[in-house]
Amino acid sequence: MAVSAVHLESDAFLVCMNHALSTEKEEVMGLCIGEVDTNRIVHIHSVIILRRSDKRKDRVEISPEQLSSAATESYRLADMTGRPMRVVGWYHSHPHITVWPSHVDVRTQAMYQMMDQGFVGLIFSCFIEDKNTKTGRVLYTCFQSVQAQKGSEYERIEIPIHVVPHEAIGKVCLESAVELPRILCQEEQDTYRKIHSLTHLDPITKIHNGSVFTKNLCSQMSAVSGPLLQWLEDRLEQNRQSVIELQLDKERLTQELATM
Amino acid sequence: MAASISSYTFSSVCYHSANSNSDHEGFLLGEVRQEETVSISDTQISSAELLQVVEVHNHEPCAQLFSFYDYAGKVNDENLNRILKDRHKNVIGWYRFRRNTQQQMSFREQIIHKQLTQLLGVPDLVFLLFSFISTANNSTHALEYVLFRPNRRYNQRVTLHIPNLGTTSQQEYKVSSVPNTSLNYAKVIKEHGAEFFDKDGVMKDIRTIFQVYGALQDRVQAVCGEVEQNERVKEKFQEEVNKLKQQIALRKQKSAEEERRLQEAQNPEQRPTPEENSEPPETSLLSRVAFHTPSTPERLGPSANPPSYADLHSLQDDSLLPSLSSPTSAALLPRPQAVGSPGHPSPSPLGLNPSPAPSPSTPYLGNGDGSSSDSLDRQAAGQEEEEEEEEEEEEEDDDDEDSSEYENLVSEVAQLPPVTASVLAQGRPAALSPDGDASVLGSQTS
Numbered sequence: 076m077a078v079s080a081v082h083l084e085s086d087a088f089l090v091c092m093n094h095a096l097s098t099e100k101e102e103v104m105g106l107c108i109g110e111v112d113t114n115r116i117v118h119i120h121s122v123i124i125l126r127r128s129d130k131r132k133d134r135v136e137i138s139p140e141q142l143s144s145a146a147t148e149s150y151r152l153a154d155m156t157g158r159p160m161r162v163v164g165w166y167h168s169h170p171h172i173t174v175w176p177s178h179v180d181v182r183t184q185a186m187y188q189m190m191d192q193g194f195v196g197l198i199f200s201c202f203i204e205d206k207n208t209k210t211g212r213v214l215y216t217c218f219q220s221v222q223a224q225k226g227s228e229y230e231r232i233e234i235p236i237h238v239v240p241h242e243a244i245g246k247v248c249l250e251s252a253v254e255l256p257r258i259l260c261q262e263e264q265d266t267y268r269k270i271h272s273l274t275h276l277d278p279i280t281k282i283h284n285g286s287v288f289t290k291n292l293c294s295q296m297s298a299v300s301g302p303l304l305q306w307l308e309d310r311l312e313q314n315r316q317s318v319i320e321l322q323l324d325k326e327r328l329t330q331e332l333a334t335m
Numbered sequence: 336m337a338a339s340i341s342s343y344t345f346s347s348v349c350y351h352s353a354n355s356n357s358d359h360e361g362f363l364l365g366e367v368r369q370e371e372t373v374s375i376s377d378t379q380i381s382s383a384e385l386l387q388v389v390e391v392h393n394h395e396p397c398a399q400l401f402s403f404y405d406y407a408g409k410v411n412d413e414n415l416n417r418i419l420k421d422r423h424k425n426v427i428g429w430y431r432f433r434r435n436t437q438q439q440m441s442f443r444e445q446i447i448h449k450q451l452t453q454l455l456g457v458p459d460l461v462f463l464l465f466s467f468i469s470t471a472n473n474s475t476h477a478l479e480y481v482l483f484r485p486n487r488r489y490n491q492r493v494t495l496h497i498p499n500l501g502t503t504s505q506q507e508y509k510v511s512s513v514p515n516t517s518l519n520y521a522k523v524i525k526e527h528g529a530e531f532f533d534k535d536g537v538m539k540d541i542r543t544i545f546q547v548y549g550a551l552q553d554r555v556q557a558v559c560g561e562v563e564q565n566e567r568v569k570e571k572f573q574e575e576v577n578k579l580k581q582q583i584a585l586r587k588q589k590s591a592e593e594e595r596r597l598q599e600a601q602n603p604e605q606r607p608t609p610e611e612n613s614e615p616p617e618t619s620l621l622s623r624v625a626f627h628t629p630s631t632p633e634r635l636g637p638s639a640n641p642p643s644y645a646d647l648h649s650l651q652d653d654s655l656l657p658s659l660s661s662p663t664s665a666a667l668l669p670r671p672q673a674v675g676s677p678g679h680p681s682p683s684p685l686g687l688n689p690s691p692a693p694s695p696s697t698p699y700l701g702n703g704d705g706s707s708s709d710s711l712d713r714q715a716a717g718q719e720e721e722e723e724e725e726e727e728e729e730e731e732d733d734d735d736e737d738s739s740e741y742e743n744l745v746s747e748v749a750q751l752p753p754v755t756a757s758v759l760a761q762g763r764p765a766a767l768s769p770d771g772d773a774s775v776l777g778s779q780t781s
Contacts, residue, residue, distance in 0.1 A: 080473075089350040096342035098500040174475060202497070209481060209492035210438060213349070216475040233474030240354040243570040246563050253559045256552055259500075267541075270508045277521065278528035280512040285531070285538030287507045292544050298500045300551050306343035307558045309393040314565040320398075321572035328579035335586050 077192035079115040081164070081217045081236040083107075086248040087121050088238045092213070093252055094124055095168035095199035097299055103127065104167035106137070106145045108152055108160050108247075111193050117163050118239075120156070121247040123148050124254050126262055137165065152247050166197035174200035174214040176231055185220035185229040195219055195234060244310075253307075256300040263291050337370075338461070338482050339496045340391040349478060351396045352432035352465060361396035362419065363428040363463060365389065389427055389461060389482075389493070395419065408446035412454055428461035428482075436466050438481050440490070448485050459486055461493070 083091075087107070094103050104127060109119040123145050125137060137145075145162050153160040165187065167180075176184065176198055187194040196218050203212040217236035220229040267288045276284070340363075352359045370386045395418065397403070403414040419426060429451060431444060440448070440462060452460045462483040469476045484491040515521070533539050 085350055085353040088353060089346050092346035092349055093343060096346060096497055096499060100501055202499075204494065208438065209494050211480045211495055211497075212477055213480075214475060214477045218474070233470075233472055235473040236476070237473060238353040240356070242354055242573060243566040244562070245566075249559050249563050249566070253555050256555065260548055260552075266508065270510065271537075273510060275512070276509070277512040277515070278524045278531075280509050282528060282531050282538065284508050285541050288538075289540050289544045290507075292548050294500060296548060296551055298498060300548075300555055302341040302343045304551070304555050304558060305341070305393065306347060307555065307562050309344075310347070311558065311562050311565055313396070314562070314569050318565070318569050318572055321569065321576055324576050325572060325579065328576060328583060332579060332583055332586070335583065335590075 077115065077188075078111070078117055078195055078219060078234055081117045081119065081195055081197075081234055082239045083119045083197075083236060084121070084241045084245070084248075085238050086241045086244040087119050089244065090122050090124075090248050090252050091166055091197070091199055091215075093303075094122075094255060095170075095201050095213075097255060099170040099202040101127070102168050102170065104137070104165065105251075106141075106162050107164035107166060107195070107197065108145070108149045109163045110158060110160055111163060115193070117193060117195055119163060120160065121152060121245060122166065122251055124251055124258055126258050155247065163191075163193065164195035164197060166199065169198055169200040170202045172200060174198050174216045176216075176218055178228075181218075181220050181229045181231050184218065184231070185222075188220055197236070253303065256295060256303065259295045259299060260292065263288060263295070336387045336389065336484065336491075336493050337496065338389040338391070338493045339498055341393075342497050342499055344391055344393050345497055348394055348396075348430065348432070348465065352467070355432075358400055358434075359396065359432040360400065361394050361430055362422075362426050363391045363394055363430055363461070364422055364425040365392040365427045366425070367427055367459070387459070391427065391463075392425075394430065395422065404447050404450075408443040408450075410447055410450040410454060415451075415454060423455065426455050426460075427457060428463060430463035430465065432465040432467065434467045435469075438464060438466055438479060440464065440483060440485060445485065452486055459484060461485075463495070 087109075091105070094105060097103060103124075105125050106123045107119045108121050108123060109117060111117050125141050125145075142162065149160045149162055176196065180196065180198070184194070184196040187196075198216050198218070200212075200214040200216075203214070204210065205212070215236070217234040218231040219234055221232050222228075223230045267284070270284050271281075348361070351361070367387060367389050370388050372384045372386055374382055374384065376382060397418060403418055404410045416423065429448075444462065448460065448462055452458065462485055463480060464483065465478060465480045467476065467478050480495060482493045482495045484493055531538055531540070533542070
């Protein structure tokens with residue numbers, strides 16, 4: 076097999092979770108950037124959030140432009156880390172649905188594998204709740220596609236995936252995380268621009284549409300930008316505390332070493 | 336009662352949990368408010384119901400287990416205050432993350448909860464339990480979460496809602512106006528509607544809200560930059576601290592070896608027993624970690640810090656490990672625990688699975704037999720389901736992760752060599768489960 080396992084850095088995992096939990100009404104998707112080692116383990120160091128050009132349910136396809144800008148992003152990451160980075164996989168979310176890839180997902184994955192045997196697919200299933208036990212669930216899985224034994228259909232194969240601890244959040248991951256509000260706003264602007272260009276609308280309809288834009292932007296700010304800012308501030312505070320404690324630790328250990 | 340938690344806080348808890356190779360716990364900060372919901376029914380004109388809403392704003396992770404309580408579950412007020420500092424009054428609950436455990440509060444957690452309720456003065460303190468399970472081949476993982484209200488009768492569970500964008504509702508845009516031939520209508524709306532638009536025909540509101548959005552995004556970007564710098568500083572300090580710890584450990588090891596050599600030289604007939612150990616716990620366990628190949632970084636015992644992945648890598652460099660064809664992959668395996676997997680013997684150091692795997696996921700640690708845990712399969716439609724064997728919960732030997740089911744064994748396990756610990760864990764009768772119930776190991780409640 077082309078891939079033996081996937082190691083997802085925990086800060087990249089954080090960004091995926093943020094993205095997957097951003098909306099329960101539609102599937103979100105992104106690309107995974109990383110490298111494959113000689114043991115055929117795919118290491119995912121960061122992710123890129125993508126815009127969904129086709130928001131139809133159960134259709135997650137990446138446009139060539141997106142792939143190309145993702146490639147640019149990976150060169151940037153390669154520059155920063157000094158290691159060869161490239162797009163190694165894709166992820167998308169399944170809100171309220173089972174984590175297993177649909178037939179479309181498996182086919183899409185097979186398509187990507189034609190370009191790159193080592194391409195992997197990740198799925199995050201969220202907003203699942205067992206009403207009886209009031210248990211919420213978030214699941215994630217990793218898969219590739221193989222030709223089914225009978226017929227020309229594809230079927231999935233499971234790939235082990237592990238989230239690898241990464242105590243500090245990487246720069247690229249932070250940047251990806253704050254891209255989300257920008258991408259959402261961009262999507263909204265593009266939609267509104269198309270509507271706005273329709274000239275046959277009467278003023279009331281125009282006011283209505285403008286209000287929808289305002290409402291949607293407000294929704295984005297309160298559901299995404301606001302909580303994101305709050306989390307960043309909390310993280311800043313947590314880090315400050317950690318640094319103080321680490322400094323004390325360092326002093327203590329230095330003294331201990333000196334006495335030995 | 337309703338409860339909500341921001342998606343960023345939730346992901347952050349998952350992130351901290353993923354970074355810890357043992358259980359993880361912390362405090363939930365936020366507020367509880369009363370919401371009045373008015374409902375009209377046939378019998379009354381209106382009835383107002385008071386709904387308590389618990390909002391989790393952020394979390395305060397504890398760096399280690401047992402940071403504010405001891406083995407007996409006694410909470411230490413001083414340590415608690417040290418962790419919480421001035422956020423004392425914002426605490427509305429606490430949380431715990433465990434792997435491969437039941438969705439129930441353990442006995443220790445219940446004791447701690449009662450004390451926290453008193454010490455913090457929050458009568459309706461909540462407890463959020465995260466439990467993590469994986470399929471046997473580690474391809475699929477599930478994080479389950481339940482919010483408990485333990486201070487209520489019957490340990491009530493509350494649905495935890497994660498607010499999100501929900502309907503981005505781009506369908507709400509109207510692409511056509513309702514047809515209307517009335518000239519009066521057209522005249523009135525054009526005249527008075529003009530208020531809304533500026534000279535370019537763009538709605539004023541849109542410009543305004545866009546400015547608000549722009550300012551907010553700029554602020555997000557700025558704080559992000561600060562966080563990034565902060566993370567690098569923290570990383571640097573962490574590296575330095577780790578290096579110092581390593582140096583100390585090596586020094587201690589060297590001096591212990593010298594002592595042993597001296598002793599051997601003095602008493603050539605007497606052979607020192609393996610238990611006779613003048614080494615401090617960290618060193619002996621660190622070297623055990625180095626020899627114990629296919630496992631995750633083991634829990635060193637509650638007093639010492641668990642080794643980070645960096646530690647494990649540098650230990651490898653010291654070539655304490657027997658040379659393997661794939662040492663990196665074996666050592667990097669974070670946690671091979673799988674619920675519902677058949678009781679296999681520990682995998683060989685190369686991670687090759689003796690049994691042929693129907694799902695070709697290859698020479699990788701884990702059973703690879705494609706069996707998946709029942710609770711994950713529940714939602715799958717048309718997936719092949721293998722007989723799930725629930726008699727033995729864990730087959731791999733790094734059960735030193737401090738999941739609550741093993742809390743009672745903690746002090747014993749820390750002293751035992753790893754293999755024995757796993758055998759203990761496998762063979763542990765159900766009666767030792769901290770809940771005191773007779774549930775069979777490996778059964779999932781949810």
